[in-house]
Amino acid sequence: MGHGKRTTITLEEATIPSDHPLQGLSKKAAIVGAIGLIASGGLAAVSSERFFFSYLTSFMWWLSIALGGLWFVLIHHATRAGWSVVVRRFAETFMAGLPVMAILFLPLLAGMNDLFHWMHPEGDKVLEGKVGYLNPTFFVIRMVFFFACWALLARFFYNNSAAQDTDPSPSITHRLRWWAPMGIALYALSSTFAAFDWMMSLDPHWFSTIFGVYYFAGSAVSIFSCLVILSMVLQKRGLLKDVITEEHFHDLGKLMFGFTVFWTYIAFSQYFLIWYANLPEETMWYDHRSHGTWLYVGAFLCVGHFVLPFFFLMPRTIKRIRKTLFLGACWLLFMHWVDMFYVIQPVLTHNEGGVDASFHLLDVTTFLGIGGVFLAVIAKKLCSNPLIPTGDPRLAESLTFENL
Amino acid sequence: MADSKPYGVLAEFDTTSGLYHACEAIRDRGFKRWDSYTPFPVHGLDGAMGLKRSKLPFIVLVMGLLGAAGGFLMQTWISVEAYPIVYSGKPMFAWQAFVPVTFECGVLFASFGAVFGMFGLNELPTFYHPCFNSERFLAVTDDKFFIAIEAADPQYDEATLKELFSELGATHVETLEA
Structure with a gap:
């Protein structure tokens, strides 16, 4: 019923004050990012192949958050969502990190020889057959196209939403809703093929048509986790205290839970069909992950990405208490990293003729390097614009939202 | 009266x-x-x-878990004990193959728990x-x-x-x- 709840927010309340400690976040993140990238560069001189695999792992992890933000905004507009208006600007901020991800992709182009076996198709009948798609020129063209799609969509949806802060006109909401379904189609195709290109083609003999959905599922879990964490961090710093309530956290928690199950459904579907059909060119992907310690990483993924969060996030109270939901969100982000690690790095293990998973300092430095730069960009965006789309016509609905 | x-x-x-x-x-x-x-x-x-x-969510959870466990044990018993057949060269106890039916049994019994549990808690049918x-x-x-x-x-x-x-x-x- 929303008895006694507020229905509006002023621009001033929704903006981070210029003397607030969070204003320094962007600079700090940039320093961490610079140190991380420099350290990674130094370590790359020693073990270059490892560098590219670690870099790709970190890159895909951070990219999934930015892409998740874009997806959340598109779905929000396409479904005319009301409850989620108070957290939409956060999703918009995450998606605003997409252009810088394009720049952060560039080092990977230098590592294509190390990463992608299809760069050398000579004498391999299967790869010679795939050369029409898997060749460096077309790869770069596709990459440019993906980032162009994402950057344009992010820019269009962010700028229109920001324009509504000063001009609270419903026509902006209508315009964004009109474009959202086309954005979804573009997003779905580009993110699917990006996942094919940058992760699936690491094993160029192997293919799985569900692979794009698999990456998307992890990305959806991540964005809900990030929205929860960012909301709580801001509230901890005294912002938006009575704006984002346990009702919103409850819904974000439900979606986190739902998409965790969705990820499991997709992951198992992929495994199950390959296991059943038992075709050599398909099973070898799992075979590379079924020996040595990689087997345990896979088992840990089943338990940590499904069984534990499934039972932990199920009760209503867990999703309504900040501390427990925060814990769940951090855990799922960690498991998403394990997932990226499990998808990408066994290829390196196999290239080197080993069977065991190994953790490298580069996994940390590339994570901090890419993450620092990404966070520096989005923290700047966060501080320079209101935290809430104050001009959105459905803001009152979102502020008074209650679960029945 | x-x-x-x-x-x-x-x-x-x-x-x-x-x-x-x-x-x-x-x-x-x-x-x-x-x-x-x-x-x-x-x-x-x-x-x-x-x-x-409502107590209903708890009933649904218990029924769902029982259904899933029952479905899994049923398939295990049929495939390993009662009527073992080798298909696709898979082992008798091929747990991967049991997962879809286990999942469906869990959903089915959870739904039964939801519908009949709701009837029970509402004291339906009341004539x-x-x-x-x-x-x-x-x-x-x-x-x-x-x-x-x-x-x-x-x-x-x-x-x-x-x-x-x-x-x-x-x-x-x-x-x-x-």
């Missing part, structure tokens, strides 16, 4: 807010055995009545309800709102209740036969 004990007292209200505040008052007086009746769902009425959260002894109660599917307090409530006292309901703004109060 005029000499039998009455079922309780039925009060009629014209508006949702009248009913809502009456429910709050009755809740605050600590009545245990009573219910409200409306033509459509009134948001927040469960809070005004002081209803606790006779004393409220329908009142002619005026028929308007509950139209535009009137009702509260009935049962005689089985420890605080039940017909005269005081009738007075209370009038104070709370009931447009009509009557005694219901059992």
